Amino acid sequence: MTRHVVARVGDIPENGSKLVEVRGRQIALFHANGEYYALTDRCPHEGGSLCEGRLVGRLSSREPGTYDLSRPREFVQCSWHGWEFDLRTGQSYTDPDSIRARTYQVTVAPGEELAKGPFVAETFPVTVEDQYILVEL
Secondary structure, X not given: OOOOXXXXXXXXXXXXXXXXXXXXXXXXXXXXXXXXXXXXXXXXXXXXXXXXXXXXXXXXXXXXXXXEEEEEEEEEEOOOOOOEEEOOOXXXXXXXXXXXXXXXXXXOOOHXXXXXXXXXXXXXXXXXXXXXXXXOO
């Protein structure tokens, strides 16, 4: 797989998102709980933007009137119909058996690592003939 530089770490605030395009694909980047995630920006339900969605947690209840919040900000809620997708797996919690948003691997790398070579400039033979400079392609 080819890696693509899509943003600087400071471009996405904690609990924020950023829409990027890589090779014609709209990808939603999320920064939640100190980690970065990437999902296709298109909700598989009806095409709403996941990047414009809200980061939410998992709410459960053992009994009426008692609520427990787990996995805070580890799900994105579609901006159109509220379908929720796990940032790690893309799994839908509305229809977990058949609906999933595509996820992409995200890594953070220092700039000096990305600038490592060996980079080799393309060279061309040059000759001088009767006071003319010639470059061969």
